[in-house]
Amino acid sequence: MVAESEHVLVTGGAGFVGSHLCERLLREGHRVTCMDSFATSDPDGVAELRRHNGFTVLEHDVTRSFPDLGDTRLVLHLASAASPRDYLRLPIETLETGALGTRNALAFAQRHGARFLLTSTSEVYGDPLEHPQREDYWGNVNPVGPRSVYDEAKRYAEALTMAHHRQHGTDVAIARIFNTYGPRMRADDGRMIPNFISQALAGEPLTIAGSGNQTRSLCYVDDTVSGLLALARSTLTGPVNIGNPRELPVWQVADEIRTLTGTASTVRQIPGAVDDPRRRCPDISLAQRELGWRPGVTLREGLRRTIAWFAAGSGAAA
Template sequence: MISRRFERALVTGGGGFVGSHLCDRLLRDGTEVVCVDDLCTGTTRAIAWLLRHDGFRFLEHDVAGPLPPLDRFDLVAHLASPASPVDYLRLPLETLRTGADGTRHALELARTSSARFLLASTSEVYGDPLEHPQRETYWGNVNPIGPRSVYDEAKRYAEALTAAYHREYGTDVAIARIFNTYGPGMRADDGRMVPTFVRQALAGEPVTVHGDGTQTRSLCYVDDTVDGLLALAASAEHEPVNIGNPDELQVITIADEVRRLAGRGSPVRHVAADPDDPRQRCPDITRARAVLGWSPRTDLTDGLRRTIGWFADADVGDVQSATRGE
């Protein structure tokens, strides 16, 4: 294990949920940050607090196209991609191009800058897993032509390309397989489980659970995810590392906890299960503990309470319109 500090970082997808939190942490650690985002799933209103920072520069650009001339960086963090089902089903070709051409452009910048390259991959590379919990050595069970394939295969290709750059050029790469992450700053309308449950519960509406709710997820609070990403970036690790919370819960349990904390008396309403929706999702984080000294610290109830509080304090209508560019 090694540790390093970064002077200048480029973060693709820095206007997104995890990306904006990563930019914020880098800035607070004294790193100058250039954020590249095409705003296909948001607007600059979502990163207004970052734009006021002297060390932050925003560049509106689609990373599927060649990057404009930029100075050298010592960290290139590639987080660009539509990440919620609502977004990648709406933008299937854009998602594939970002995983392919966007990853190549980010890797080329890292290679020519002799920078550390951090790929934000996903637990979706495991598909609907036949191994449980999922270790990094598991190759996955993915439907390559299903509706979720545009995201799953884009990330799998991005991992393959990243590994090839390391073998061919010796590029200093890191691959983070991020499991379900939640927290303040999520879009209320992005279609993912936690913001959907929170939005519905705060409005006193039925909380919609897909299927019977016995499918499992493991939720990691965003601050812990960012800690893991930075620990991986600062390490010498080149193999994929799971970044997630190993506490596995049924979706119905998560819905009930959101309902309890919101205190609005919302009922549960079961709806049809999504196609190819994984039945089980839980990371084995043995490698993260061993090579990074990292594990999540935020209790689910505490993290959900902070998230619900943020949504309750925010003007959800403004958040939704901002992220849709209205």
């Protein structure tokens, strides 16, 4: 357990999930260092947080050795390109962040005797042959396809985290995050929710990749943050799935966004992405049993909040 006002390092802290995590930690009274290279994020994403005396932003590439940041009790390692658009644009950087960045973050945690939490991903399951996905499923991943730079970076990061734990006794935890959405996603992120919302607010067709029958399970960012902190504050090593077990086809998500925005936009199909998973849904029994965690924000409520945020930023009416 990290006591109030103790120092927490969040790598990738200016990103979508990272900024929400930093905000929650500051509200709880912690001192937070946000480390980010801003390769896929914007300093403006944490501009409001700079008003807190306990918040520090450090521009730094995690693939380089970490500077001395003083006593640190918790390291939350989120640094990574996360959207297909970003990791396909930065393939080698994504792999190096998963390998060298995780190595440096683990070494830093070991030096300080800090608990280390790796934010891994449901993508380690690939295009799963088991459904829903449990933590003991090893996955069905194409190691040489275009998405492999992200999938294998996270799989390697998990292996390195466990090797550090076994060899050095580092206190570690692994969270496998499923699709997360909410305010502060970039409009040009390339992922489904910001794409659909931006298109709906602009009155453009909502573009569905593939048939639209492929499924996703969507977890609102506040719930994801609660799950990550519950794991960080436990003694569990994991891996632990953090996601929403409600599974929906992509076309239904598009229809819900069209309804909530009141748009007249139509739906247009485009070619599907290579190695795009056909089904994605977490088994969260472990998180429920060991952490007492499950998501609480409904999809409709989460989408309302997210649409309102996008609408405010674009000047559109929803």
